[in-house]
Each structure stands twice: as C-alpha cells, then as structure tokens.
Amino acid sequence: MTSLLGERPAGTGTAAPVPVRRRNGLRRRQALRAYGFIAPSVVILGAFMAWPLVSSLRLSFFDSSQFGADTFVGLDNYRSLLGDQVFRGDLFRTLLYAVVVTPVTVGLAVLFAVMLNRRLAGRSFFRAAIFVPAVLSLGVMSIAWDFLFDPNIGLLPHWLGPLGISFGNGAADPHLALVYVMVVGIWKNVGFYMVMYLAGLATIPKELYEAAEVDGARPWQKFRSITWPLLANTSAFVFVIAAIASLQAFDQVYVMTRGGPFFQSETLVYLIYRKGFQDFQFGYASAVSWVLLVIVLIVSVAQNAFFSRRQVTY
Amino acid sequence: MTDVSVDAPTLSLPEPGPVAERRHGPSGAALRVLLYVSLAVVAFAVLLPVIWMLLSSVKPEHDILAHPAQLWPTHLTFTNYSEVFKQIPFLRQFGNTVLFAGAVTLFSLFFDSMTGYALARLEFPGKRLLFLAVLLFLMLPAQVTLVPVYQLLSHLHLVNTFPGLIIPRATNAFGIFFMRQFFLGIPNDMSEAARIDGAGEFRIYSRIVLPLAMPALLTLGLFHLMFNWNDLLWPLVLTTDTAMQTLPAGLAMFMGQHVVEYGLLMAGATMAMVPMLLAFVVVQRRFIEGIATTGLK
Structure with a gap:
C-alpha cells in the first residue's frame, strides 16, 4: 500500500536542461494553470465545507435560533448537553449502535465473502443479491422494513413467531426499536463490505493454502492463520468506514421510528436534525455536531493506529 | 499512436478463490448442501424487503393489511400506480x-x-x-x-x-x-x-x-x-x-x-427503487469492481 502522502514524481520537469529564469517562468505559468483547474472545487469546498466547519464551532458557543440575533453563551450549550438526559441517552445509543453494528456487519461481510469466494453454481446471483441493498435508498427501503416488522400485518412476526421469536410491538416497541434500526443498518451495508473483502481475498496467494493443506490444516485453522491475517489491509479500511457509517445512522431512524418511542431509538445525527431543523436551536445542534465530529475523529485515529501496527505486506 | 495500456483501477474481480474443493465423500457433499441452503436463506432474507415492496405495490389494499400477513397478492391490481400520481x-x-x-x-x-x-x-x-x-x-x-x-x-x-x-x-x-x-x-x-x-x-x-x-x-x-x-x-x-x-x-x-393508502406508498417506493435497481443490473460487474478497488488503492 502506498502511503497517502507519498508524492510520486509529478509530470512536470522536462528532461532537457532549461535556463533558470525560463524555468521559473514555466513554473509560474504552470501554477497559474493549476489554480484554474482547482478553482471550482476550492471555491465550493471553501464555502460549503471549510467555512461551515469553522462556523459550526463558533455557533456552538452561541445561543442561536432562527429569529433574533445570536448571543455568546460560552460553554452553555455544552453544559446543557451534559445535563440533558435525552442527549446522554442519544450518545449512549449511538455508541451502542456503532459497537454492535460495526463488528456484526463486518463479520457477516467476511463470512459471506468467504462463502462466495469458491467455485459455486449461482455465485454471481448470490453476490448480487447480497449486494443489492447498497444501491437502494435506505430511506425508501426502511418503509418496507417497517411493514415487515409490524406485529399485526408484518410477515416476519407471522413467519418467525411460531419459531418462538417475538417481535414485540414492531418499531413502536420501546425495547426493540433500536434493535430493528440496527438490523436495517446491517442489512444496508453488509453487501458493500462483502465486495471489498472479495477483492481482498482475490489477492491472497493460492500457494499458502496449498502448503497449509499439505500440513493437514483444518478449514478454520486456514482461516485463522492465513485468510484473516492477510485481510488486515482490507479490514483496516472496512472497519474505519463501517464505524464512521454506524456513528451517522439516520435514514432508517427517521422513517421507521422518528427517534421514538420516547427517544428509545434516537441517535446523535437524529438529534442534530431535530434540534437544528425542527426546534431551530442552531447553537445547541452545532454543539451536538462537534461532539459527533470529535467521536468520529477519535475513532478514525484510533483505528488507524491500531491497524497500521498490523499492516501486512506479502 | 502508441498504445497505452491502462490497468488501473479496474482490477478484475475474484477468480474462484483459493479454496479448492478437494474433499469429496459424504461430509463434503453435506457441507455443500449446507452452504447452498444457508446462501439461499441469506439471499432471500436480504431480498425480502425488495420482493415484498414489488408485490405489495400490485396488491389491493386489504391484502397489505391482511392478518395474518401474506407475501403473495390474492389478485393483481395496478390502480396503485395510477393513483399515486394523483395523490x-x-x-x-x-x-x-x-x-x-x-x-x-x-x-x-x-x-x-x-x-x-x-x-x-x-x-x-x-x-x-x-x-x-x-x-x-x-x-x-x-x-x-x-x-x-x-x-x-x-x-x-x-x-x-x-x-x-x-x-x-x-x-x-x-x-x-x-x-x-x-x-x-x-x-x-x-x-x-x-x-x-x-x-x-x-x-x-x-x-x-x-x-x-x-x-x-x-x-x-x-x-x-x-x-x-x-x-x-x-x-x-x-x-x-x-x-x-x-x-x-x-x-x-x-x-x-x-394517513395514506399503503398500496400507493408502495407503488411510489417501487418506482423510486426501480431505476437504481435497473442501473445496477445493467452495470453490475463494473460497479462491483469499482467498489472493490476503492478500498485497496
């Protein structure tokens, strides 16, 4: 894997020696042209990413709503966050969601990838079927899931009820709403990660397995000592994007539960939406945003540190 | 013109993997059956909301609300599709x-x-x-x-x-x-x-x-x-x-x-879903390859 910042020799220098002054002129001309190339992106990223980032940090120290002027309140927003039972619950649920959904999704993705990495009739059908949710709208498909979980007219309670699996009151069940939201989140992403693992599996040299078989290794041993370690690079990437995606769960929450009942399935992103765009408490919502940002940064840095120690080359 | 071969980043996806099927005999066959059954169950579970949505969009309202629930429509109707445009x-x-x-x-x-x-x-x-x-x-x-x-x-x-x-x-x-x-x-x-x-x-x-x-x-x-x-x-x-x-x-x-008629909602949702579904079926291979390579570059 090439390091992200490893600059390759850029295609600028012509080989023939050029007088210094002319070279400087060339360089300046090229820089100007380069600025032409990056101008649209820089303007847009500046206006809609960089400035809002700074602005949301500023807002988080203000009492700001749709009407009236902003007033500086220092750390008040953050203080009231800490005292807010709903925020603390949302923070807990968001972390719980990430801690459950990330490993389960990645684990299933590895399992399906390994199952579908062998010669098998119908292999491309199975791959495509498991991948399909990745191209569909989570918001739209959550409508279907909501119906499937419904205790009265849902297929899942009807089919699985006799097996002793209780679906409670569907997405309106305070104890189960978060579970359903998690299931739908896993459903959406598992195929996407599976495809990444399939690509990772394709790079593992066959000889390793042949050697292991000569030594009489069992399938599980082969997985533990060859497949999983050699997938470390893929795992590093997949775990980071899976964790970040989990921390941002919103769509299925909005459609299936609106965060309810009694906030029992509300996540931090839903709280940002509710505070920012229903209650119009911009300052408070910005403070929540920055809490989320800090969590995401910690998770990315921690995972990078964890996995870079285990990076493998082969 | 010199020919320029470009071999990034469409790495061609997984040739049949390393796990060669060596073992035959009863346990091998049983494992294979188990593998197929579990794959079929997984595929069905993943596709269930898609199938359900497609079928519900052509169900009469009382079928969607039927208790106990049923997957198949008792009879087909396309009024949901004409109604959704009106409502x-x-x-x-x-x-x-x-x-x-x-x-x-x-x-x-x-x-x-x-x-x-x-x-x-x-x-x-x-x-x-x-x-x-x-x-x-x-x-x-x-x-x-x-x-x-x-x-x-x-x-x-x-x-x-x-x-x-x-x-x-x-x-x-x-x-x-x-x-x-x-x-x-x-x-x-x-x-x-x-x-x-x-x-x-x-x-x-x-x-x-x-x-x-x-x-x-x-x-x-x-x-x-x-x-x-x-x-x-x-x-x-x-x-x-x-x-x-x-x-x-x-x-x-x-x-x-x-408070809506659910059939309408399903017809609308189906029509929102189908373009992406079709796009995916058409370019499936390239798309999956593209995703596979983004993680590895």
Missing part, C-alpha cells in the same frame, strides 16, 4: 430526483477530475495543503456542517431551489481523492509528448487524460448518482416545499405525516 406530486418529485442526482453527478465528475488531475500531475504552491484538506473532509461527517450550510443557503435565498440543492454537492472530497489516485496510476508519456508539442494543459486534460480515465469516471459517476438519488437527510433539510422534494424525502415525509 402525491410523484412525477414532479421524480423529476426533481433526476435533476438533482444527475446535475450533481455531472458537475462533480467534472470538478473532481480537474482537481484530482491538478493534485496528481501539476505542481503549484499550496498543493500539499489542499490535499490535506481533502483528506480531512473525507473523514468529516456531513451532518457536522449541516446547520451552517443551511443558514448560509437560507441567507442566499437558496433553500427550496435547485441551485441550493446542487451547488454545495458539485464537488466532493471523495471524488477528488478517487480521481487523484487514478491519475497517479496512468502513464505520463503521452501528456509529456503533447506538452512538448505545445498543447495547453486543459487540452491535455480533456483530450488525452480524460479519455483514459473513462473507467474511473464511470465508476465514480455511479457512486455519485446512487448516493444522491438515495440520499435522505440533505434534501429533507433543504426542501420544505413538497414540490421541491426528491423521492426519498417526499416518500419518507409522506409516510410519517399523512
């Missing part, structure tokens, strides 16, 4: 979705590839800083900037307008990063030759580099199209007028706010 501004929202996702995709491909090209091939002061910013934005959850972006757009009177929906999305850190990685991987000789012949930089980019980048552009374009077509939060926040909403936002709001 919600479906056609309008469909058009909004096409325009929004289409415009974002086109602009973004253009701007992302230009910036990616400059980052990969040109030298300029501030290049490292720009690249670091791109990496930072890559990690930044979009929700963090949502409030100030909304305020900014509202200040510019761009809420409930297409420019407001499209412009902030017209370039994107992931796309820039993706294109830069691609441009780093293709040979430089032809651009050099053209440069010596006096071709301008934009000409080199548009006539030589872009054609070579078609596979990457196609993959990235699909990403952008899919992401924006499906996105919920952004259009939900930036459109309050139902006539400006995209389908996911329109349908999601509709489901929560009105």
Whole structure:
C-alpha cells in the first residue's frame, strides 16, 4: 500500500536542461494553470465545507435560533448537553449502535465473502443479491422494513413467531426499536463490505493454502492463520468506514421510528436534525455536531493506529 | 499512436478463490448442501424487503393489511400506480430526483477530475495543503456542517431551489481523492509528448487524460448518482416545499405525516427503487469492481 502522502514524481520537469529564469517562468505559468483547474472545487469546498466547519464551532458557543440575533453563551450549550438526559441517552445509543453494528456487519461481510469466494453454481446471483441493498435508498427501503416488522400485518412476526421469536410491538416497541434500526443498518451495508473483502481475498496467494493443506490444516485453522491475517489491509479500511457509517445512522431512524418511542431509538445525527431543523436551536445542534465530529475523529485515529501496527505486506 | 495500456483501477474481480474443493465423500457433499441452503436463506432474507415492496405495490389494499400477513397478492391490481400520481406530486418529485442526482453527478465528475488531475500531475504552491484538506473532509461527517450550510443557503435565498440543492454537492472530497489516485496510476508519456508539442494543459486534460480515465469516471459517476438519488437527510433539510422534494424525502415525509393508502406508498417506493435497481443490473460487474478497488488503492 502506498502511503497517502507519498508524492510520486509529478509530470512536470522536462528532461532537457532549461535556463533558470525560463524555468521559473514555466513554473509560474504552470501554477497559474493549476489554480484554474482547482478553482471550482476550492471555491465550493471553501464555502460549503471549510467555512461551515469553522462556523459550526463558533455557533456552538452561541445561543442561536432562527429569529433574533445570536448571543455568546460560552460553554452553555455544552453544559446543557451534559445535563440533558435525552442527549446522554442519544450518545449512549449511538455508541451502542456503532459497537454492535460495526463488528456484526463486518463479520457477516467476511463470512459471506468467504462463502462466495469458491467455485459455486449461482455465485454471481448470490453476490448480487447480497449486494443489492447498497444501491437502494435506505430511506425508501426502511418503509418496507417497517411493514415487515409490524406485529399485526408484518410477515416476519407471522413467519418467525411460531419459531418462538417475538417481535414485540414492531418499531413502536420501546425495547426493540433500536434493535430493528440496527438490523436495517446491517442489512444496508453488509453487501458493500462483502465486495471489498472479495477483492481482498482475490489477492491472497493460492500457494499458502496449498502448503497449509499439505500440513493437514483444518478449514478454520486456514482461516485463522492465513485468510484473516492477510485481510488486515482490507479490514483496516472496512472497519474505519463501517464505524464512521454506524456513528451517522439516520435514514432508517427517521422513517421507521422518528427517534421514538420516547427517544428509545434516537441517535446523535437524529438529534442534530431535530434540534437544528425542527426546534431551530442552531447553537445547541452545532454543539451536538462537534461532539459527533470529535467521536468520529477519535475513532478514525484510533483505528488507524491500531491497524497500521498490523499492516501486512506479502 | 502508441498504445497505452491502462490497468488501473479496474482490477478484475475474484477468480474462484483459493479454496479448492478437494474433499469429496459424504461430509463434503453435506457441507455443500449446507452452504447452498444457508446462501439461499441469506439471499432471500436480504431480498425480502425488495420482493415484498414489488408485490405489495400490485396488491389491493386489504391484502397489505391482511392478518395474518401474506407475501403473495390474492389478485393483481395496478390502480396503485395510477393513483399515486394523483395523490402525491410523484412525477414532479421524480423529476426533481433526476435533476438533482444527475446535475450533481455531472458537475462533480467534472470538478473532481480537474482537481484530482491538478493534485496528481501539476505542481503549484499550496498543493500539499489542499490535499490535506481533502483528506480531512473525507473523514468529516456531513451532518457536522449541516446547520451552517443551511443558514448560509437560507441567507442566499437558496433553500427550496435547485441551485441550493446542487451547488454545495458539485464537488466532493471523495471524488477528488478517487480521481487523484487514478491519475497517479496512468502513464505520463503521452501528456509529456503533447506538452512538448505545445498543447495547453486543459487540452491535455480533456483530450488525452480524460479519455483514459473513462473507467474511473464511470465508476465514480455511479457512486455519485446512487448516493444522491438515495440520499435522505440533505434534501429533507433543504426542501420544505413538497414540490421541491426528491423521492426519498417526499416518500419518507409522506409516510410519517399523512394517513395514506399503503398500496400507493408502495407503488411510489417501487418506482423510486426501480431505476437504481435497473442501473445496477445493467452495470453490475463494473460497479462491483469499482467498489472493490476503492478500498485497496
């Protein structure tokens, strides 16, 4: 894997020696042209990413709503966050969601990838079927899931009820709403990660397995000592994007539960939406945003540190 | 013309993996049956909401509300499809979705590839800083900037307008990063030759580099199209007028706010789902390859 910042020799220098002054002129001309190339992106990223980032940090120290002027309140927003039972619950649920959904999704993705990495009739059908949710709208498909979980007219309670699996009151069940939201989140992403693992599996040299078989290794041993370690690079990437995606769960929450009942399935992103765009408490919502940002940064840095120690080359 | 072979980044996907089927005999056969049964169960479970939605869209209302639930319609009806156009501004929202996702995709491909090209091939002061910013934005959850972006757009009177929906999305850190990685991987000789012949930089980019980048552009374009077509939060926040909403936002709001006939909702949802489903079936191979390679570059 090439390091992200490893600059390759850029295609600028012509080989023939050029007088210094002319070279400087060339360089300046090229820089100007380069600025032409990056101008649209820089303007847009500046206006809609960089400035809002700074602005949301500023807002988080203000009492700001749709009407009236902003007033500086220092750390008040953050203080009231800490005292807010709903925020603390949302923070807990968001972390719980990430801690459950990330490993389960990645684990299933590895399992399906390994199952579908062998010669098998119908292999491309199975791959495509498991991948399909990745191209569909989570918001739209959550409508279907909501119906499937419904205790009265849902297929899942009807089919699985006799097996002793209780679906409670569907997405309106305070104890189960978060579970359903998690299931739908896993459903959406598992195929996407599976495809990444399939690509990772394709790079593992066959000889390793042949050697292991000569030594009489069992399938599980082969997985533990060859497949999983050699997938470390893929795992590093997949775990980071899976964790970040989990921390941002919103769509299925909005459609299936609106965060309810009694906030029992509300996540931090839903709280940002509710505070920012229903209650119009911009300052408070910005403070929540920055809490989320800090969590995401910690998770990315921690995972990078964890996995870079285990990076493998082969 | 020298032939330029480009072998990034469409790594061809998994040839049958390393696990050769050596073992025969009863336990091998039993394992195989087990494998097939579990794959079939998994595939069915994953496809269930899609199947259910398709079938419910052609069910009469009392079938959807039947207790106990049933997957198959007792009889087929297409009135849901004709009714949905009358009861919600479906056609309008469909058009909004096409325009929004289409415009974002086109602009973004253009701007992302230009910036990616400059980052990969040109030298300029501030290049490292720009690249670091791109990496930072890559990690930044979009929700963090949502409030100030909304305020900014509202200040510019761009809420409930297409420019407001499209412009902030017209370039994107992931796309820039993706294109830069691609441009780093293709040979430089032809651009050099053209440069010596006096071709301008934009000409080199548009006539030589872009054609070579078609596979990457196609993959990235699909990403952008899919992401924006499906996105919920952004259009939900930036459109309050139902006539400006995209389908996911329109349908999601509709489901929560009105007592509706569910068949209509399913017909609408099916029509929102089917274009992406078809696009996926058509370009399935390329798409899966594209995703597979993004993680490994």
